[in-house]
Amino acid sequence: MPYRKGGRGLAVGLTVVTTLVALVAVGALVVVLIGREGEKPVTPVATASAGAPQLSGAPPTGVKLKDRGSAIDVTWRDPSGGKAPxxxxxxxxxxxxxxxxxxxxxxxxxxxxxxxxxxxxxxxVVAVYTSDRYASSNQVCTERG
Known part of the structure; x- marks a missing residue:
């Protein structure tokens, strides 16, 4: 990677890597927390140990599936107003x-x-508010015959 005056390239690279690491950590926690079918909506947690990801913020709502056989379109409502991935x-x-x-x-x-x-x-669908704050939608399943 060529040198960039002001170190912008390095800063952007570190931001991308940090975000990816955080998303993987959140993904692992999501697997543990919402891996059961038919569970109730996730309720935000008031406290958590320092640095650990926690349920926090409004979850995505209105999750819908459009089944196209070997592909499924997933849509939802964004509770963050476009501020969360x-x-x-x-x-x-x-x-x-x-x-x-x-x-x-x-x-x-x-x-x-x-x-x-x-x-x-x-x-x-999981809204990722920060590297340690996220909220998950309810689980929605296909209804194939």
Whole structure:
């Protein structure tokens, strides 16, 4: 990488790496916290140990799935007014949710492709407010026949 006056390139690179590490940590915590089908809405936690990610902020709402066989369109309402990125978590029915996509600020839809059209899938959308604050939607599952 060429040298840039003022160190902007390094700062941007470190910001990207830090954000990715934080999203992976949040994803791991999301897997643990919302891996059960049919659970109640997530309630923000008032306190947490220093530096640990915590449920905080308004969760995405209105999560809807458009089933297109081997691909599923996921849409939701943004509670942050375009100020938070999102992580999409997914699993086959009855399994723990895992991060499968990241969506930038102001985006309220994504497509998850490469799916088996014969299997049921469940999704949740996570608003990532900061590296240690996030909120998850309720889990929504496909209704394939």
């Amino acid at each position: 999102f992580m999409i978590t997914m699993a086959r029915e009855g399994q723990q949710l895992k991060p499968v996509a990241q969506v930038g600020l102001g985006k309220v839809r994504t497509t998850v492709a490469g799916l088996n059209p014969d299997l049921q899938y469940c999704f949740a």
